Amino acid sequence: MSANQFQNPVVRWIDHRLPIFSFLNHEATEYPTPKNLNYFWNFGSLAGISLVIMIITGIVLSMNYTAHVDYAFDSVERIMRDVNHGWLLRYIHMNGASFFFIVVFIHIFRGLYYGSYKAPRELLWMLGVVILLLMMATAFMGYVLPFVIVGVVILHLVALHRFGSNNPLGIDTRGPQDTIPFHPYYTIKDFFGLSVFLTFFAAAVFFFPNFMGHPDNYIPANALQTPAHIVPEWYFLPFYAILRAVPDKLGGVLAMFGAIAVLFILPWLDRSPVRSGRFRPIFKIFFWVFFADCLVLGYVGAMPAEGIYLVIGRVATVWYFLHFLLILPILSVAETPRPLPQSISTPVFGGSGAMAGASAAPKRKVE
Ligand code: HEM
CATH class of the missing domain: 1.20.810.10 (Cytochrome Bc1 Complex; Chain C)
Known part of the structure; x- marks a missing residue:
């Protein structure tokens, strides 16, 4: 929309000099x-x-x-x-x-x-x-x-x-119909x-x-007394479990940050040209196993770091990294994806619309 298309003269005047309204109109x-x-x-x-x-x-x-x-x-x-x-x-x-x-x-x-x-x-x-x-x-x-x-x-x-x-x-998307x-x-x-x-x-x-919350938060802090069990907020628990799974302190910290670092390189670990898990039957299973693994890590993070909890925490930590570093790279080449629909509109308007061998990879060249 060009600046002239705005009804309000003040908006038109500003937009001609500083096209913020055109920008907002276009982007939002x-x-x-x-x-x-x-x-x-x-x-x-x-x-x-x-x-x-x-x-x-x-x-x-x-x-x-x-x-x-x-x-x-x-x-x-x-x-x-x-x-x-x-x-x-x-x-x-x-x-x-x-x-x-x-x-x-x-x-x-x-x-x-x-x-x-x-x-x-x-x-x-x-x-x-x-x-x-x-x-x-x-x-x-x-x-x-x-x-x-x-x-x-x-x-x-x-x-x-x-x-x-x-x-x-x-x-x-392959055009305005999508x-x-x-x-x-x-x-x-x-x-x-x-x-x-x-x-x-x-x-x-x-x-x-x-x-x-945690009931301990209603007790004033006492510099002379360390609480018996330190439990972080629930949203830190999976990472806390990874931290404690490694016996070595520095190793634990590295593993904890590694759990996030591995997300950075995820686009290069999963090389499958098909994006959506809907068309990747094996990926889908591993996705849900990974999801369950994160829940297990969260549960273990809330438990004392001893006995069976430590064992489960270690297995779940190893699985977390295996998922990204081994399973996804292998699936990228080993899995046969289901046929993709020809376009976003076809499944709605034209039968199954499946087209064998269609690729999810972007058509235009991406630098
Ligand atoms: C303050 C936190 C965040 C805000 C406000 C935010 C905001 C948004 C919004 C508004 C969208 C478009 C709507 C949507 O797809 O739901 C989006 C898309 C996206 N965000 Fe975030 N985001 C946040 C955190 C994150 C995090 C932590 C990640 C990944 C680690 C992430 C990854 C993505 C991706 C990949 C998309 C594109 C999704 C798609 O189109 O399928 N975002 N984000």
Whole structure:
């Protein structure tokens, strides 16, 4: 849309000199989006909204929080009792962290299943892994990092808009018949997803605000006494299990960071030209085994590091790395994928639409 097409003269005047309205119109309204996206594609926008919720409540909380070993606990109690709606802000922020991680974990597993990390979206995926690292660092240390996350999220979206979204079939769009404008179709769908999300979120904040917390947080810190069991927040548990699976301390730290580092090189480990797990019968099985492996790691991370838990933790850790370093590279060459549909529209309009040997690899050359 050119600047002349805007009705409002002020908008037209500004846009002629600084084309921000054309840009927004193109990227948020016209933006051609595959018409077959399922609800798993709602989680990116939900992650963005969660991030905004965390930043706003975090800033307001920090206005009343005292980061001092002698005052921190009391300042939190004051927020809960005396600050207007302080309890609400704190419970939103507390539960917001958990919901943010739930949403982002679903977002990541969506990418893993539908092969969204494959060409030409490798950098989009890698920026996502940077976001994950920053989120974990922020949850661990707090404060300044949310603003860095915003910066990387903006890069993430720029990379997304370069080639547009992948889709459940994992094949490229082949023209306007395969896409619809982002607005109003996906804005409405995102709003619907948001209402469902907020329903669960509000239920947690108002009815079970401490469910995902830990009772130890209600005991003031005592510098002279180390707690008997240190258990991190639930979203760290799988990584904590990997950390403890290695007997050597440095080795454990390396394995823990290695678990994320391996995600960076994932686009080069899985070389299969077919993106979506829907057409990869063996990959699909291993995907679910991997998913179960992550749950097992999470469970083991919450248990004491001894006896059977240690054994299970070690097996699950080895499997985690085997999945990426051995299974995916082997499947890339050994698996015979099912035939791909000719286009996004064919499965809807024309029978099975299967075309033997069709490739999910991008048609245009990607540098
Ligand atoms: C603050 C955290 C994040 C935000 C706000 C965010 C935002 C978004 C949005 C809005 C989209 C488009 C909608 C969608 O596909 O759901 C998207 C797509 C994507 N994101 Fe994220 N993201 C975040 C974290 C991550 C992480 C941690 C990863 C991976 C490790 C990741 C990987 C991807 C990929 C591969 C796509 C393209 C998916 C496709 O088109 O199939 N993102 N992201």
